Amino acid sequence: MSIENDDAPDLVWGATAIAKVIGRSERSVFHLLENKLLPAKRVGGRWVASRRKLIEALVGDGEPVT
Numbered sequence: 001m002s003i004e005n006d007d008a009p010d011l012v013w014g015a016t017a018i019a020k021v022i023g024r025s026e027r028s029v030f031h032l033l034e035n036k037l038l039p040a041k042r043v044g045g046r047w048v049a050s051r052r053k054l055i056e057a058l059v060g061d062g063e064p065v066t
Contacts, residue, residue: 011053022058041061 012018016042019029032038033047040049048061 012049012051013046015047018047021051021054
């Protein structure tokens with residue numbers, strides 16, 4: 001059995017790592033996360049997001065993130 005990395009989500013764990021991916025301060029990322037302005041969720045008390053979805057949300061077609 002093989003696992004293909006192309007289909008696996010590129011997960012980013014923690015607000016600090018998310019901040020590095022999107023080039024914002026950790027404080028501003030916490031604000032965005034708490035107000036559901038980034039495509040992320042809390043899992044076991046930690047924020048997790050897909051790198052691809054974060055980038056799409058920021059450089060996408062202008063549609064709000066839901």
